[in-house]
Amino acid sequence: MRGLTNDGTYCSINSVVQCLYQTRELQDAIRDVDDRDCSRASNRVAVMLKRLIQEMTKDNHLPCNASFLVHAMSAYNGVSYDAQEDSDLVFKCIINALADSNGPASKIGTLWDIEKETRVRCLNCNMVQSSLNRSNAISVIIKQNLPDDLQSYIDQYSDITLTTCDYHCKECHTKTQVEITTRVLSLPPVVCMKIERVQNIGRDIARIVKTGKRFSFPETLDLKYMKEPTVPVDTVYDLYAVVAHNGTPYCGHYTAYVREDGSWYLADDTYFKSCSWEDVKTTYESGTRNGRIAYMLMYRRNTTNTVQM
């Protein structure tokens, strides 16, 4: 475990890299990536991530530098990263590049893949359209009428209904409101939860706000209400990484809390220190002494009581 230097705006990238570093499924699989294969922009991201992960594994107190990975990410998706990017976009860029690569890294890119069924019901004609889709994160919406703790949120997940207006229904050809519900059909070995703290509440002009409302999450989470009942799979997951943010939606700083060998650490760019689960829990809401608030959670399937097929 090593710190990472921050060349200006790298804190969101550093925080995500620390989470990826703690994903042992990624650490295992990235060894098979061919170091010389930079034939595609996506392969280059995989190679640079492998080199960085290998550097971070070395027993050295000096911090590593993610700039080669950042250059490869820019070449892949055209984002300069001179301005600070949201941790979710950084995660998606790296994971999508791995999935797009044509070597062994492609399977790492699908480690977080969740298959979902989305149902959209037109409130004018009641027509329901359902579609199957994949994503590499579960969005957690912070709203007054929704549960403010992750276990209850997950337990009610398929019942959570989001209403969207200004939808053009293909059936009744009306600009109307729709109700959207989502059901998870498969659970991956690692699950990324994105807590939607930043929202655009503007209509014609964007108005970005960040909510500091309390949202708690456990160290051990049961995703049993998210799985397809016919598939026997372990549904107990352990939290191993948290990306936290302090500051405003426009300006701030990212850090990561990571768990290694059962102990929690705070990774703040070059700085690394041991901490406790109580410290991690301070990211449930704003207003705590360090000002950090959780944006992204990584859970890993607990396989100690593996279900026998």
Ligand SMILES: [Zn+2]
């Ligand atoms: Zn309709």
